[in-house]
Amino acid sequence: MLKILSGDQVKELDRIHIQNAGISSHELMERAALSFISWWKSMEFPKNLPVFVFCGAGNNGGDGFAIARLLFKEGWEVQVFRCFEEGSVLSADAQKNLDWVPEGVLIYDWKEFNSSREGLLIDSFLGVGLKSPIRNSAVPIIECMNSFPGTKISIDLPSGLLADSPTFGPRVKADFTVTFAFPKLALLFPENSSFSGKMVLADIGISESEYASFPTSYFFLQEKDILSRHRVFGQFAHKGDFGKVALVAGSKGKMGAAILCSKAALRTGSGLVTAFVPEDERGIIQSAVPEVMCEFDENTDWNKFDALGVGPAIGLDKKDLLQDILKACSKPIVLDADAITLIASNQDLISLIPKNSILTPHLGELERLIGKSTDHLDRLMKVKEFCMKWQLNLLIKGAYSVLSLVDGRQLFNSSGTQYMATAGAGDVLTGMLTSFLGQGYAPENALICGVYHHGKAGELAGQQNRRSTIASDISENIGKTYTLLNVL
Ligand SMILES: NC(=O)C1=CN([C@@H]2O[C@H](COP(=O)(O)OP(=O)(O)OC[C@H]3O[C@@H](n4cnc5c(N)ncnc54)[C@H](OP(=O)(O)O)[C@@H]3O)[C@@H](O)[C@H]2O)[C@@H](O)CC1
Numbered sequence: 001m002l003k004i005l006s007g008d009q010v011k012e013l014d015r016i017h018i019q020n021a022g023i024s025s026h027e028l029m030e031r032a033a034l035s036f037i038s039w040w041k042s043m044e045f046p047k048n049l050p051v052f053v054f055c056g057a058g059n060n061g062g063d064g065f066a067i068a069r070l071l072f073k074e075g076w077e078v079q080v081f082r083c084f085e086e087g088s089v090l091s092a093d094a095q096k097n098l099d100w101v102p103e104g105v106l107i108y109d110w111k112e113f114n115s116s117r118e119g120l121l122i123d124s125f126l127g128v129g130l131k132s133p134i135r136n137s138a139v140p141i142i143e144c145m146n147s148f149p150g151t152k153i154s155i156d157l158p159s160g161l162l163a164d165s166p167t168f169g170p171r172v173k174a175d176f177t178v179t180f181a182f183p184k185l186a187l188l189f190p191e192n193s194s195f196s197g198k199m200v201l202a203d204i205g206i207s208e209s210e211y212a213s214f215p216t217s218y219f220f221l222q223e224k225d226i227l228s229r230h231r232v233f234g235q236f237a238h239k240g241d242f243g244k245v246a247l248v249a250g251s252k253g254k255m256g257a258a259i260l261c262s263k264a265a266l267r268t269g270s271g272l273v274t275a276f277v278p279e280d281e282r283g284i285i286q287s288a289v290p291e292v293m294c295e296f297d298e299n300t301d302w303n304k305f306d307a308l309g310v311g312p313a314i315g316l317d318k319k320d321l322l323q324d325i326l327k328a329c330s331k332p333i334v335l336d337a338d339a340i341t342l343i344a345s346n347q348d349l350i351s352l353i354p355k356n357s358i359l360t361p362h363l364g365e366l367e368r369l370i371g372k373s374t375d376h377l378d379r380l381m382k383v384k385e386f387c388m389k390w391q392l393n394l395l396i397k398g399a400y401s402v403l404s405l406v407d408g409r410q411l412f413n414s415s416g417t418q419y420m421a422t423a424g425a426g427d428v429l430t431g432m433l434t435s436f437l438g439q440g441y442a443p444e445n446a447l448i449c450g451v452y453h454h455g456k457a458g459e460l461a462g463q464q465n466r467r468s469t470i471a472s473d474i475s476e477n478i479g480k481t482y483t484l485l486n487v488l
């Protein structure tokens with residue numbers, strides 16, 4: 001898993017890599033520029049548009065000068081806009097790349113920029129070197145870039161955005177941010193999404209082993225991390241191996257939640273799925289999902305199941321049932337929706353939750369559970385504390401959902417799409433997580449596989465249906481995610 005380092009650690013990582021690879025810092029900058037160019041080519045921007053590159057005096061600006069040179073070589077009309085006084089001292093690598101800007105690329109002062117021209121703007125003014133809110137003298141430069149209505153692409157970070165803490169001052173509003181080596185933490189904060197635009201991760205050839213000595217609790221979960229987390233089932237596997245799970249879900253008028261999570265558990269691979277639903281409502285689920293069995297006796301032996309998912313639409317009058325389940329269960333379980341609201345308003349229940357269980361609140365439920373947060377960083381810290389204190393796993397849902405683990409690690413998921421913001425998507429996830437637990441996955445792996453495949457299934461559904469995606473479409477695409485990732 002890719003470590004997410006702090007802006008301060010970048011220089012040290014550079015130093016280690018430069019030493020290991022036997023290259024100069026200027027060569028590393030060239031790699032960054034080349035990596036950017038390969039993304040640029042994949043975008044197929046209209047070639048008739050001129051490119052305006054805003055460059056600062058540090059290494060972020062150095063990237064910009066190199067990119068200007070490489071784009072010019074590719075046949076683009078390129079203009080550079082200097083974001084520093086003429087005669088300023090530049091970083092050594094930026095100066096070298098400035099010296100290498102070919103004659104065909106005209107260099108102007110940023111004040112000469114005409115924002116009403118059509119073109120593509122590259123923001124290479126400030127990157128991870130920014131450690132405090134920008135100086136007053138830099139504000140008009142940011143405003144100038146933001147007055148440009150065309151596509152804006154930020155290099156490494158939108159200028160003005162701090163790499164890993166909340167930012168309040170002016171910053172560039174980018175359509176894309178092409179960030180090097182690892183995602184900068186601030187690019188994953190929901191409050192920055194309108195500034196960072198779509199994040200693109202550009203590889204600059206630093207291997208994960210070079211990150212080994214860097215302490216961090218933040219990680220970025222990618223497709224290549226998933227397959228090894230899966231269990232393999234052979235030819236002789238039987239229903240029992242795929243697990244017997246129960247879902248406590250649904251109530252009068254909200255039986256859809258029970259249907260969605262049960263079906264998702266089946267689609268994820270569970271051998272046997274039992275739904276605990278109100279007896280009067282059983283007809284709905286039994287005709288919608290004939291593969292699901294129903295039970296109604298709340299005094300059942302909950303430990304006869306390999307895994308349990310509790311909460312979707314059970315109603316807030318089920319505290320006693322929830323308490324009985326928590327007291328009875330010896331294995332980790334999945335808790336969602338109404339179960340979390342009940343726990344939030346009866347906090348004495350928290351200590352009854354089996355260790356290593358998985359909680360999947362939406363933001364409203366999370367706030368009820370741990371209190372209000374001032375921003376995402378504050379939320380991350382509060383959740384980490386909660387998970388470590390109670391030895392629980394918790395998912396913060398949203399773009400780049402955060403998988404907060406019992407040991408304090410927090411993993412940002414990279415799969416998913418905005419089209420998953422639809423009723424019942426969370427019920428599908430509960431079914432998937434419960435299914436993986438029931439298939440014998442350790443809770444950490446169940447959470448990682450469940451969240452990643454859920455996001456991937458949502459992406460596939462979103463590609464076909466865009467905003468008409470409904471939760472059932474996510475479920476119907478779970479199988480395709482297994483094919484895509486080659487999970488047997
Ligand atoms: N491994 C990687 O990831 C690689 C990283 N690389 C790239 O290097 C970038 C980091 O470069 P960096 O360290 O030179 O800093 P950078 O962002 O250019 O900022 C320095 C400039 O900001 C200015 N400035 C400072 N504070 C300010 C303020 N409050 N308000 C206004 N201005 C302020 C400061 O001015 P000064 O204080 O010196 O007067 C100076 O001019 C990184 O983001 C990536 O793009 C690649 O090239 C290679 C591989």
Ligand SMILES: [K+]
Nearest residue numbers: 123126157159
């Ligand atoms: K930038």
